[in-house]
Amino acid sequence: MDYFGVNVFNESVMRERLPKNAFKSLKNTINKGLPLDPAVAEIVANAMKDWAIEKGATHFTHWFQPMTGATAEKHESFISPTTEGKVLMEFSGRELIKGEPDASSFPSGGLRATFEARGYTAWDCTSPAFLKEEGGVVTLCIPTAFCSYTGEALDKKTPLLRSMEALSKQAIRVLRLFGNETSSNVKSNVGPEQEYFLLDRKFFEKRLDLVLTGRTLFGAMSPKGQELGDHYCGSIKERVVAFMKEVNIELWKLGILAKTQHNELAPAQFELAPIYTSANIATDHNQLIMDILKKVAIRHGLVCLLHEKPFAGVNGSGKHNNWSLGTDDGLNLLEPGKTPHENAQFLTFLSAVVKAVDVYAELLRVSVENPGNEHRLGAHEAPPAIISIFLGDQLSDIFEQLANGGLKSSKQGGSITVGVNTLPTLAKDSTDRNRTSPFAFTGNKFEFRMVPSSLSVSGPNVVINTIVAETLSQIADRLEQAEDFDTELQLLLKEIALNHKRIIFDGNGYGEEWVQESRKRGLPHIKSMVEAVPHLISEKTIQVFSKHKVLSEKELHSRYEILMEQYIKNINIEAQTMIYMTKRQIIPAGIKYVSNLAASINSVKNASADAVVSTQEAILIETSKTLASLKEKLNQLEMATDEAKSIEEIYEKGVCYHDRVFMAMKALRIEADTLETIVDEELWPLPTYAQMLFML
Numbered sequence: 001m002d003y004f005g006v007n008v009f010n011e012s013v014m015r016e017r018l019p020k021n022a023f024k025s026l027k028n029t030i031n032k033g034l035p036l037d038p039a040v041a042e043i044v045a046n047a048m049k050d051w052a053i054e055k056g057a058t059h060f061t062h063w064f065q066p067m068t069g070a071t072a073e074k075h076e077s078f079i080s081p082t083t084e085g086k087v088l089m090e091f092s093g094r095e096l097i098k099g100e101p102d103a104s105s106f107p108s109g110g111l112r113a114t115f116e117a118r119g120y121t122a123w124d125c126t127s128p129a130f131l132k133e134e135g136g137v138v139t140l141c142i143p144t145a146f147c148s149y150t151g152e153a154l155d156k157k158t159p160l161l162r163s164m165e166a167l168s169k170q171a172i173r174v175l176r177l178f179g180n181e182t183s184s185n186v187k188s189n190v191g192p193e194q195e196y197f198l199l200d201r202k203f204f205e206k207r208l209d210l211v212l213t214g215r216t217l218f219g220a221m222s223p224k225g226q227e228l229g230d231h232y233c234g235s236i237k238e239r240v241v242a243f244m245k246e247v248n249i250e251l252w253k254l255g256i257l258a259k260t261q262h263n264e265l266a267p268a269q270f271e272l273a274p275i276y277t278s279a280n281i282a283t284d285h286n287q288l289i290m291d292i293l294k295k296v297a298i299r300h301g302l303v304c305l306l307h308e309k310p311f312a313g314v315n316g317s318g319k320h321n322n323w324s325l326g327t328d329d330g331l332n333l334l335e336p337g338k339t340p341h342e343n344a345q346f347l348t349f350l351s352a353v354v355k356a357v358d359v360y361a362e363l364l365r366v367s368v369e370n371p372g373n374e375h376r377l378g379a380h381e382a383p384p385a386i387i388s389i390f391l392g393d394q395l396s397d398i399f400e401q402l403a404n405g406g407l408k409s410s411k412q413g414g415s416i417t418v419g420v421n422t423l424p425t426l427a428k429d430s431t432d433r434n435r436t437s438p439f440a441f442t443g444n445k446f447e448f449r450m451v452p453s454s455l456s457v458s459g460p461n462v463v464i465n466t467i468v469a470e471t472l473s474q475i476a477d478r479l480e481q482a483e484d485f486d487t488e489l490q491l492l493l494k495e496i497a498l499n500h501k502r503i504i505f506d507g508n509g510y511g512e513e514w515v516q517e518s519r520k521r522g523l524p525h526i527k528s529m530v531e532a533v534p535h536l537i538s539e540k541t542i543q544v545f546s547k548h549k550v551l552s553e554k555e556l557h558s559r560y561e562i563l564m565e566q567y568i569k570n571i572n573i574e575a576q577t578m579i580y581m582t583k584r585q586i587i588p589a590g591i592k593y594v595s596n597l598a599a600s601i602n603s604v605k606n607a608s609a610d611a612v613v614s615t616q617e618a619i620l621i622e623t624s625k626t627l628a629s630l631k632e633k634l635n636q637l638e639m640a641t642d643e644a645k646s647i648e649e650i651y652e653k654g655v656c657y658h659d660r661v662f663m664a665m666k667a668l669r670i671e672a673d674t675l676e677t678i679v680d681e682e683l684w685p686l687p688t689y690a691q692m693l694f695m696l
């Protein structure tokens with residue numbers, strides 16, 4: 001309690017330090033989205049500066065989230081020269097509100113050419129400013145949105161804020177129809193559970209693949225993996241607890257509600273979950289969590305890996321994105337109610353989500369794309385690459401009944417009569433757990449489980465917010481015109497249930513039967529990133545994003561290009577790293593070993609003509625054969641990369657990286673991993689899986 005939020009310029013600090021009027025005006029901007037008065041900005045800037053300097057800050061930065069998915073900052077000191085050769089510490093309202101970083105060096109997908117480099121950052125006063133303490137330097141960080149000179153969003157925050165606004169607008173329309181006159185704003189609330197790996201830094205440093213790509217591109221499986229299930233929620237090692245303690249202290253100081261921590265299923269894998277908050281702040285906080293996990297790990301002689309699949313053969317990492325709808329006066333719209341009236345409203349919002357997920361499944365699928373996630377989805381460790389919704393027994397039954405012409409009984413209770421006013425009382429948390437579902441209703445929220453561990457949660461939430469805004473707007477359009485609200489609602493819910501129940505699936509998502517069944521239902525099964533990304537620029541996507549003013553066609557095209565490029569560049573870096581390691585580390589180790597064997601055969605034979613050297617000979621043959629096929633696979637990878645590089649058109653290039661380069665990488669790895677299991681441990685240049693996963 002003593003230090004929670006001490007590094008945040010939060011509401012209580014503002015109340016204390018701002019004149020009453022300025023505080024009120026700023027609150028109006030934050031809560032109601034009213035324009036910010038420049039005079040108020042001046043006052044806030046000054047108060048912020050004084051507060052920061054008292055806490056030791058010398059610099060400030062606009063902290064933003066470019067399309068790299070990481071955060072960006074350019075520090076500026078507060079100093080301003082005086083005529084006497086001294087300095088004053090200054091920070092103006094203008095500096096608070098607006099920054100002008102060079103936009104050309106960030107990915108823009110063609111939105112900014114190098115010669116028109118100007119970009120702007122704009123203060124997001126809905127997310128509080130905070131202090132970063134690093135290496136003895138304290139920096140005031142101001143969360144900002146980042147856009148081009150012509151106003152296109154170049155970042156992950158702007159579309160998120162826009163999508164939240166769109167969602168709020170449509171949700172309020174629906175609430176008014178249900179007679180709610182008190183709520184004025186609806187927010188999407190998000191709680192992202194962050195998974196990560198830790199490993200000893202001394203192993204990390206010897207693995208160029210981990211250093212450059214975040215995952216092991218080679219490595220034979222350790223004799224023991226995760227099969228005993230003895231790591232999951234097991235007693236946490238002292239070294240790791242000490243690390244977690246320091247992470248928590250850093251996070252709490254930043255006002256981040258770090259709450260849950262535990263060992264995950266894979267050895268050396270862990271999870272941290274904060275208490276949920278509004279999507280915008282949750283996204284900022286998650287970016288900070290990832291940053292702090294990495295930085296604190298270094299201090300403990302550890303390295304934190306956020307990659308989706310650092311190690312083959314054990315589970316990878318994801319980020320469960322818990323999502324719900326909350327009003328400014330404290331209602332959770334996904335909470336089943338106590339009265340039939342509340343339940344009609346609940347079922348309406350629930351139906352809006354079900355419809356949205358069914359209609360825009362492809363878009364949701366794109367929203368969780370990054371090169372790392374391809375190793376997880378559909379690999380029986382994370383949800384399949386097919387989107388479906390888990391509702392649980394009772395709600396699935398209600399949906400079925402709605403589809404069949406109205407509600408007659410609830411699985412939980414006695415029979416009831418048809419009609420909106422007589423919907424059953426729903427038992428809270430009646431849903432069972434289903435770990436295989438990509439989009440599961442868990443009592444009063446949805447858990448989107450496909451999100452990759454290293455990705456910003458902005459994208460997935462932009463999509464959920466926007467598509468739900470769309471289905472809510474369709475519902476509002478219908479009901480606002482209705483002659484009889486109850487009848488029309490009944491009809492509407494029936495229609496949604498009938499048309500979209502195909503997306504509801506409560507069974508085992510890992511089974512092959514589901515792949516068959518989902519095909520029969522006509523659900524899309526998108527297996528790779530190159531297959532997914534074009535859905536970003538489909539007619540349907542452009543239409544829904546433009547309608548709700550979340551992303552323009554141009555902005556969507558830029559994101560399409562950025563994602564394709566991200567894929568291409570990542571695979572290319574991985575391929576180049578493999579080539580380097582094979583040529584300069586793995587092949588030399590193999591050659592040394594065969595030379596040793598040959599020398600041994602010769603010297604043993606020399607020593608005694610009767611000596612048996614069949615072991616050395618057998619291993620020599622095996623090793624040299626493996627070396628030969630390793631070299632062949634290396635040549636193939638080099639050829640594939642050359643071919644991919646020569647392709648100009650971005651989509652074709654991506655396909656080539658996926659179909660040719662990625663496949664060649666897999667083939668090369670098989671040979672190298674075989675070699676690892678033969679070659680003398682002393683000669684092997686890379687730390688093994690057993691060392692990395694178990695010696696923490």
Ligand code: ADP
Nearest residue numbers: 189190191192193273274275276322323324445
């Ligand atoms: P589990 O691992 O069982 O899914 P955790 O406790 O690890 O559960 O994480 C659940 C996450 O869901 C937490 O971040 C929590 O704050 C969040 N959460 C709980 N209720 C809501 C809600 N109404 N809206 C959004 N997120 C929520």
Ligand code: MG
Nearest residue numbers: 193320321447
């Ligand atoms: Mg979870």
